[in-house]
Amino acid sequence: MNYTTQMDAAKKGIITKEMEVVAKKERMEPDKLRQLVAEGKVVIPANKNHKSLNPEGIGQGLTTKINVNLGISKDCNDIDKELEKVQSAIDMKAEAIMDLSCFGKTETFRRKLIDMSTAMIGTVPMYDAVGFYDRELRNITAEELIGVIEKHAEDGVDFMTIHSGINQETAAVFRRNPRLTNIVSRGGSLIYAWMALNEKENPFYEFFDKILDICEKYDVTLSLGDACRPGSIADSTDPSQIKELMTLGELTKRAWERNVQVMIEGPGHMSLDEIAANMKIEKKLCHGAPFYVLGPIVTDIAPGYDHITSAIGGAIASANGADFLCYVTPAEHLRLPNLQDMKDGIIATKIAAHAGDIAKGIPGAREWDNEMSQARRDLNWKRMFELAINPEKATEYRRESTPEDPNTCTMCGKMCAIRNMNKVLEGKDINILRED
Template identity: 75%
Template sequence: MKFTTQMDAARKGIITKEMEIVAKKEHMAVEDLKNLIAQGKIIIPANKNHTSLDPVGIGEGLKTKINVNLGISKDCCDIELELEKVRVAIDMKAEAIMDLSSYGKTEEFRKRIIESSPAMLGTVPIYDAVGFYDKELKDITAVEFLDVVEKHAKEGVDFVTIHAGINKETAGVFKRNKRLTNIVSRGGSLLYAWMELNNRENPFFEYYDQLLDICEKYDVTLSLGDACRPGSINDASDASQIQELMVLGELTLRAWKRNVQVMIEGPGHMPINEIPANVLLEKKLCHGAPFYVLGPIVTDIAPGYDHITSAIGGALAASHGVDFLCYVTPAEHLRLPTLEDMKEGIVATKIAAHAGDLGKNIKGAKDWDDEMSLARQQLDWEKMFDLAIDPEKAKRYRKESMPKDDDSCTMCGKMCSMRNMNKVMKGKNINLLREEG
């Protein structure tokens, strides 16, 4: 039996090879996985033309996944450096790469990622449109925007961020409700500007059915972008954000009628106490579709440390049901991330994702922590390094400050609680002030 997308296959009762791989990774019965894909609660972004892909699932009951944003810009256009970042991100087990390139040889960079990357690849096609057509934003036509989406889909992109929810109605709500930071989404601001300059409806909203034609043809997952995500704590959970979320819920149902897989993008900057309610709202208004968030960044005062502010929000969000975290680096709001910035962002986001998995009792998540705790109790340093989320840093810290006694560290020395409890539990003297007998 033929099928067009993973969702179409699931609804026809077909178990695809991608479903089998994901079910094995997640320790989930493949029938349960198939049923959740059919309902839209799990997605497997897997473009038919991405032949190097190692598929992963995103959604209900699965481990929280992370995405790494990369790409060239006019000020930083070193393709080889960005490709090195891709390689390192994959080595660090990032499940997704988003190419946010906005200048230069974007097609070459994108194709090279697709050819070699087992991680799923996402793009924001509107970023590419200005450079591809060599036109000012105002002069690009609706058809041309859609043609760029199809170009990315044909090349093998697994998911595309499309800001279809900022239609004229949403824009009206935005105009009537003043914000501190206006529209901070890059793609959302470009579309809003295009609408204002041309006095037209958002082309991705107006021609949404044609967009779905493209996604269905190549099995591209729609990442419905949050043009009105809050860019400051002040703007969180406001009328513009909620209005757009309601539109995205309607667009989700339209996509599902065409068997197109969907995830919903979310905030953004948000005070910590509002995060649980926002997750609940997204799941309710968007019918259980997987939720993908940037952060959330829980305070606006920490430039240079936003990998920490976002990890705090990401852990809480994931524990309440967020399925996919977009990493944030220390360079957020300041510059294009360096390789080291990227590494710090990945580690912080992986910690947040795993903390969230513990909070929502994902099968097998606690096993990792239990193994680490046992290694600590046994003072098995090599095992601890093997289990560490960043083994290189753990080894370096240990090596830089070695204790006199191997069964301790330079923080506690012979007063190490693990060391002493092990001895006492075996009926031995702990010998704090003298050498061992």
């Protein structure tokens, strides 16, 4: 039986090879996964032209996935350095990489990225439009903006952020409800500016059916972008954000009618007490579609440490139903991340995702922690390093500070609680002052 997309196959009762791979990774029965894909509650971003892809699922009942943002800019346009980051992100088992390149002819970098990446690849075609056509934003036509989407699809991009929800109605709500930080989404601000400069409707909303034609042809997953995501905790859960989310829910149903997979993007900056409610609001308004969040960043005062502010929010978001976390690095709000920034962002976000998975009861999540606890009880340092989310750093810390007793660390020495409890329970003397 023929099918056009993963969702089309799922509705027809077909278990694709991608579904089989994902089901095995997730410890889920393939037919259960197929049903979730058919309902739109799980997406498997897998462009037909991305031949090196090792597919992943995002959504209900699955492990929380993380995304790494990369790409060249006008100030930092060294493709080789970005490709080094790509390889490192793949080695660190990031499930997704987004190419956010926004300078010059980006096709070379994008094609190399897709060719080498086993991780799913996302883009924001709006970022590429000015460089693609070498023309100022206001002079690019609606048809040309749609053309960039088609080009990215042809190249093999698995999911695309398309800011379709910032239509004229949403823009009017934004103008009537002033914000502290206005619109901070790069793609959202570009679309808002295009609409204002040309006095026209958002082409990604007006010509949404044309976008669905492209997505259906190549099986591109739509990541419906949150142009009105809050850029400060003062702006979270405001009329603009909620109005856009309502529009995205309507567009989700239209996409599903065409068998196009959809996930929804969300905040942003948000105080801790609002996160759980926001996860529920998205799932309700967008009919259970997977939720992809940036952070949320829970305080605005920590430039240089926003991988931490983001991980705090990400863990709470994941525990309350977020399915996909976009990493944030220490360089957020400050500069293009370097390689170490990227690594720090990946680790922080993976910790947040795993903490959320424990709370959600995802199969295998708590077992990993139990294995680590067993290794600690046994003072099995080798096994601890094998299980660590970042073995390299754990090994380095141990090597840099060597204890007198190899069964302890330099914090407690022979007063180590685990060492002494093991000995006492075995009927032995703990010998704190003497040699064993």
